[in-house]
Amino acid sequence: MAFAAFATAEAQPQAPRKKSRIALFLLLPGILYLVLFFLTPLVSLVLTSLQAPREFGDIGQYDYAFNWQNYVDVVEAYWPHILRSFGYALAATVLALAFSYPLAYFIGVKARRWPLLQSLMLVLVIAPFFISFLLRTLAWKQILSDESFIITSLKALSLMAPDAHFTGTPFAVIFGLTYNFIPFMTLPLYTTLERLDLRYLEAGSDLYANPFTVFRTVTVPLSMPGIVAGTLLTFIPAAGDYVNASRDFLGGPDTQMMGNVIEANFLVLLNYPAAAALSIILMAAILVLVGVYVKRSGTEDLL
Amino acid sequence: MTVSIREFAERGADLELVGIQKRFPGFTAIEELDLTIPAGSFFALLGPSGCGKTTTLRLVAGLEEPTRGRILIGGTDVTSTKAHQRPVNTVFQSYALFPHMSILENVGFGLKRRRIADAEARAHEALRLVELDHLAQRRPAQLSGGQQQRVALARAIVNRPALLLLDEPLGALDLKLRRQMQLELKSIQEEVGLTFLHVTHDQEEAMTMADTVAVMNKGAIEQMGAPEELYELPRTTFVANFLGQSNLFTGEVVGTTDTAITVDVQGTPVIVPTARAARHQGEVTIGVRPEKVALHRDAPASSAERNLIGPGRVIDVSFSGVSTQYLVAVPGIGTLTVFAQNIGFGPVAAEGAEVWISWQVEHGFGLEDEPGEAARFPADTDTRSIAAQRRDALVAELEEH
Numbered sequence: 217m218a219f220a221a222f223a224t225a226e227a228q229p230q231a232p233r234k235k236s237r238i239a240l241f242l243l244l245p246g247i248l249y250l251v252l253f254f255l256t257p258l259v260s261l262v263l264t265s266l267q268a269p270r271e272f273g274d275i276g277q278y279d280y281a282f283n284w285q286n287y288v289d290v291v292e293a294y295w296p297h298i299l300r301s302f303g304y305a306l307a308a309t310v311l312a313l314a315f316s317y318p319l320a321y322f323i324g325v326k327a328r329r330w331p332l333l334q335s336l337m338l339v340l341v342i343a344p345f346f347i348s349f350l351l352r353t354l355a356w357k358q359i360l361s362d363e364s365f366i367i368t369s370l371k372a373l374s375l376m377a378p379d380a381h382f383t384g385t386p387f388a389v390i391f392g393l394t395y396n397f398i399p400f401m402t403l404p405l406y407t408t409l410e411r412l413d414l415r416y417l418e419a420g421s422d423l424y425a426n427p428f429t430v431f432r433t434v435t436v437p438l439s440m441p442g443i444v445a446g447t448l449l450t451f452i453p454a455a456g457d458y459v460n461a462s463r464d465f466l467g468g469p470d471t472q473m474m475g476n477v478i479e480a481n482f483l484v485l486l487n488y489p490a491a492a493a494l495s496i497i498l499m500a501a502i503l504v505l506v507g508v509y510v511k512r513s514g515t516e517d518l519l
Numbered sequence: 520m521t522v523s524i525r526e527f528a529e530r531g532a533d534l535e536l537v538g539i540q541k542r543f544p545g546f547t548a549i550e551e552l553d554l555t556i557p558a559g560s561f562f563a564l565l566g567p568s569g570c571g572k573t574t575t576l577r578l579v580a581g582l583e584e585p586t587r588g589r590i591l592i593g594g595t596d597v598t599s600t601k602a603h604q605r606p607v608n609t610v611f612q613s614y615a616l617f618p619h620m621s622i623l624e625n626v627g628f629g630l631k632r633r634r635i636a637d638a639e640a641r642a643h644e645a646l647r648l649v650e651l652d653h654l655a656q657r658r659p660a661q662l663s664g665g666q667q668q669r670v671a672l673a674r675a676i677v678n679r680p681a682l683l684l685l686d687e688p689l690g691a692l693d694l695k696l697r698r699q700m701q702l703e704l705k706s707i708q709e710e711v712g713l714t715f716l717h718v719t720h721d722q723e724e725a726m727t728m729a730d731t732v733a734v735m736n737k738g739a740i741e742q743m744g745a746p747e748e749l750y751e752l753p754r755t756t757f758v759a760n761f762l763g764q765s766n767l768f769t770g771e772v773v774g775t776t777d778t779a780i781t782v783d784v785q786g787t788p789v790i791v792p793t794a795r796a797a798r799h800q801g802e803v804t805i806g807v808r809p810e811k812v813a814l815h816r817d818a819p820a821s822s823a824e825r826n827l828i829g830p831g832r833v834i835d836v837s838f839s840g841v842s843t844q845y846l847v848a849v850p851g852i853g854t855l856t857v858f859a860q861n862i863g864f865g866p867v868a869a870e871g872a873e874v875w876i877s878w879q880v881e882h883g884f885g886l887e888d889e890p891g892e893a894a895r896f897p898a899d900t901d902t903r904s905i906a907a908q909r910r911d912a913l914v915a916e917l918e919e920h
């Protein structure tokens with residue numbers, strides 16, 4: 217997809233200047249939508265993040281100010297959570313990619329001859345969406361709880377220490393993140409692999425490349441658009457996730473991510489400026505990371 | 520001789536296909552194929568679309584497994600060798616240039632895989648050969664079809680494989696470039712002594728380039744031989760009509776001598792040398808090439824050296840500069856084609872004129888297949904023009920430009 221876009225982009229003649237008014241008109245609904253649902257909350261968030269506590273006010277009472285110190289404070293207070301968020305998200309993205317790529321390759325390439333099998337497997341990939349994300353995560357909490365069959369068996373087999381837990385550990389949180397975002401990784405990968413022209417792979421093997429080299433030098437680069445789309449769709453929401461890491465689900469006190477901290481500041485500590493500053497930091501960090509990533513992977517035309 | 524893929528081939532390797540059959544689910548693409556291509560030869564596989572040419576190449580390249588039979592390259596059985604380990608390169612019909620690599624990376628791909636020193640310099644050299652070195656940094660999508668085809672050629676040739684497979688490699692080129700590339704390919708092949716297996720549906724291309732041409736039809740080889748041999752003495756109706764055009768007649772053999780047979784064609788005796796006829800009794804199909812036939816305005820005296828048919832009526836005259844093609848309807852026999860060189864000014868007979876046609880007895884040929892089936896093969900665009908344009912003619916033409 218990306219390559220095709222790349223190829224046609226140059227061939228297309230420049231749109232005549234006088235058409236720009238019409239283009240603007242056509243873009244109007246989109247611009248209005250952005251202003252209403254993106255810019256407005258964003259401006260409000262920025263303003264909130266700079267608020268200062270009201271003098272002699274109650275807890276949760278703030279006034280508009282230019283208190284950029286908020287940012288310094290939250291970074292000082294929460295830098296482990298910030299790092300942890302990106303660490304967990306990265307681990308979950310890598311795991312999801314490792315799991316999804318073979319799966320998507322099978323559905324999109326190997327199963328081409330059997331369209332029925334293809335559709336069936338795609339339905340299975342999407343099937344979890346029919347049940348709420350919260351319920352599924354709670355179910356995992358049950359399945360992996362200390363009293364569960366799996367954990368008791370593992371302990372009986374001495375594969376786990378008798379006093380060890382699975383829930384509440386970083387592994388559980390990363391597992392939950394991976395599990396929850398696998399469909400977002402699999403579907404874009406499937407879309408590119410499904411259209412992969414196998415003649416390129418044949419040309420590779422005709423030119424002395426063994427199967428692994430063909431995979432590394434032909435298949436992977438040609439499926440890059442799917443890899444980039446899938447990793448972004450996994451990494452961005454995973455970095456901001458607050459369900460999996462929450463104490464009520466798979467997390468524990470030591471696994472809190474930025475989402476949990478933002479939630480706590482907003483809903484429990486009523487420290488709105490801190491929560492807003494954290495949100496802005498999260499957003500900016502993701503933007504920078506994604507920008508660098510897309511630049512490096514050479515798929516700018518995807519954006 | 521065993522052929523390693525780690526180094527450049529010193530010389531071509533011979534290819535042997537033994538009892539090859541290829542079945543796809545529900546379709547047999549190749550029924551039974553036996554073929555030996557000597558090392559260092561330029562072999563053309565000629566046949567209409569869908570006759571199994573690409574399938575044959577894919578079997579040799581290792582991209583497809585034969586249902587039955589063996590494949591030997593340079594004496595080594597490679598039937599179960601993986602594609603990447605065969606000392607073979609292919610110029611694909613669809614080019615299959617890697618879209619994510621530059622032209623230079625495409626051409627250098629095979630060299631890199633084999634860890635050959637100064638891959639880049641060699642890739643540049645191959646690109647210069649196809650006159651595309653100035654586009655080395657472009658992507659395939661930024662090239663025209665003909666340019667892509669030349670890159671595909673460079674990408675295969677640069678590896679100097681013992682056996683080069685070319686699947687209609689010149690199909691997308693315009694006439695002048697095609698001729699130039701034909702010469703280029705031929706000289707590369709001769710220079711290095713590689714074995715070329717060239718697949719084409721263009722009979723002219725096959726005849727100008729190849730030492731040996733095999734005519735393929737419906738998954739089997741109909742006839743194989745040197746181009747002039749195939750042209751002058753076709754063995755089957757298919758070959759007679761696919762390779763150039765032919766006037767074919769059917770009739771009973773009514774007389775046999777040591778040197779010739781006489782066939783009764785609707786009451787007209789037609790003589791064919793025994794040595795040039797595959798069947799010597801019963802119903803036979805005989806023929807003669809249109810350019811061997813002479814057109815007469817008046818009934819010529821009958822002679823033992825010439826077959827004479829007529830009178831007939833000219834029903835179509837098409838003037839093409841060098842020659843004129845006449846269609847002559849002879850009652851009871853059908854429509855015959857005559858090519859005449861334009862030695863004088865313009866056509867010698869007008870539409871509607873009454874004419875006789877004759878040819879030398881030794882120019883006739885007798886086919887081996889049962890008469891009665893399809894005596895006439897529907898001419899398509901590839902087979903319309905008469906071929907036999909030799910390489911020298913090509914050279915001369917190119918030098919003029």
Ligand SMILES: Nc1ncnc2c1ncn2[C@@H]1O[C@H](COP(=O)(O)OP(=O)(O)O)[C@@H](O)[C@H]1O
Nearest residue numbers: 543544546548567568569570571572573574575
């Ligand atoms: N993978 C396949 N499955 C089924 N039929 C095939 C397959 N590949 C080729 N064929 C059939 O085999 C025949 C020969 O094809 P091909 O070798 O490509 O012909 P061509 O002489 O034009 O190159 C065609 O009728 C084609 O439809």
Ligand SMILES: [Mg+2]
Nearest residue numbers: 572573612686
């Ligand atoms: Mg073909």
